Amino acid sequence: MNRLFLTTAFLLAACQIDEAKAPDPVTLTADALGHFCMMQVDAHPGPKAQIHLAGLPEPIFFTQVRDALAYVKGSERDADILAFYVSDMGVPGSWENLGPDNWVPAPAAHFVVGSDVRGGMGAPEIVPFADAQVASDFAVRKGGEVMTLDTIPAEIVLSPVEIDLDKETQS
Structure with a gap:
C-alpha cells in the first residue's frame, strides 16, 4: 500500500504543471525605447505600457x-506574453510625468476608450486606471466608455487613426 501511495504521489508530482510567476514590472528609464517607433518612451506624455515576452530578458515598451x-x-507576435502592465492614470501626477514605477497589470485595469485625449504619439489614447470609479469619473469629464482588457474590440486598436500632433494631449 505504501509503495502504491508513493508511486501515485510521484506520478502526480511529475505531471503537475509548474506555473511560472509573471515577471514584475520594471522601472521606466530613459533607455526604454518604444517597440513600434523606437523613440524614447519617457520623452512622450500620456500613459505607457510594457509587455514581458517569453524568451526575452527585458520587456518591450510602448509610448502609447x-x-x-x-x-x-x-x-503579429513572435512570443507568448508573460505579463502586460500599463500606467495607472489615477495616481497623483501629470499627463507629462507619470513616474517611473506607476504600473498596474493590464488585465486588472479599467480602460477609458473613446475619450477626447491623445497619447504621446498623437493618436487617440485608451486611458488605463487601476480604480473603476476613477476611470468612470474620467469618462464623464473627457468622454468615452470604461472597458476591461477583454472587452476592448480589436478593431478599435487595429484600425487606422488620424494622428493630430497639434491637438492637446493632456488629460
Missing part, C-alpha cells in the same frame, strides 16, 4: 497604451 493593445490584440 493604444499601441500596446494593438500588439496584444494583433496577430
